[in-house]
Amino acid sequence: MLELINLSAIPVFLLVFIRIAAFFVTLPLFSYTTIPTPFKIGFSFFLALIMYYTVDASGVPVDYNYVLLLAKEAIVGLLIGLLAYIILSAVQIAGGFIDFQMGFAIANVIDPQTGAQSPLIGQYFYIIALLFLLSVNGHHLLIDGIFYSYQLISVEGFIDFQNENIAEFIIQSFNQMFLIAFQMAIPIVGCLFLVDVALGIIARTVPQLNVFVVGLPLKIFVSFAAILVFMSLYIVLVENLFEAMFTAMRDLMRLFGGA
Incomplete structure (x- = not known):
């Protein structure tokens, strides 16, 4: 039985397995x-x-450098997957902006997928984004990403973490994530800002009306109406978010590979 197993292939297989598992x-x-x-x-x-x-x-x-290669493969898989997670979390950040304006910021829910607290609207948007990702076979593209990573990042090579372009690229990815989150939230947040302005005018012109009692249900109603109207725009922004996520993963692999 041992003769059928190529023992010399085990070190290489472990390197491949570590990167995929960390990913x-x-x-x-x-x-x-x-x-x-x-x-x-x-x-x-x-x-x-x-x-x-x-x-x-x-x-x-297969010497003392092999341990460093194992660590390198784990870091590569973790960072590529983490970058995709960071960019996709723009959906929850946008939901957090909307919840803060709606008055739902205090009513967070436990995300059963990650075990962390998540805003209500953010969780709603995030589920829609994941269903959209599955409907367009985006999970296949994620697996293709780790498959083609071996063409950009060789197994036997090391990564130059002293390259300043890597840190600059990660910072730009953070900026892009917040920009996409702002684009997702600005239609609803803008409508709620106009509602706040209208309530302020009403409070000055009709002092007998308690705007604190009327304001919260009105803002919730306007928020749901705005979400219904801008849902098609949200799907377009999610599509752009997925494109940005796949592009960022590819560019990070090129930087790791020294391109």
Whole structure:
């Protein structure tokens, strides 16, 4: 039985497996606690088994540098998946902006996928974004991303973390994430700002009316109406968000590969 197993292939297979497993630890949709851990490990194992035959790793050193290569593969998988998660979290940040204006900021819910607290509207937008991602086979593109990462980041090579372009690119990705979140939230937040202005005028002209009692239900009603009207715009912005996420993952891989 041992003769049928190529023992020299185990170090290379471990490198491939570590990157894929680390990628699924932070990747949106695949990293959620609702997915059983044995399923994640098994899926990473069989995916690494398939990708192993497409990886050119003839120059992998089996010495003290091998431990550094394992650490490098884990860092690559974690950072690529984390970047995708950070950009996709723009949906929840936009929902947080909207909840703050609606008065729902105090009513957070527990996200069963991540176990963290999430704003109500942000969680609603996030579920729609994930369903849209699945409907356009975006999860296939995420797996394609880790597959083609071996063309940009070699298994036997190291990453120059002293490259200032990597830090600058991550900062730009953060800026882009907040910009997309602002674009998602500005239609509803703008409508609520006009409601606040109208309530302020009413409070000055009709002092007998208690605007604090009328204001909160009115803002909630206007928010839901605005969300219904701007839902088509939201789908377009989510599409742009996915495009930005895939582009950022590709550019980060190129920076890691020294391109």
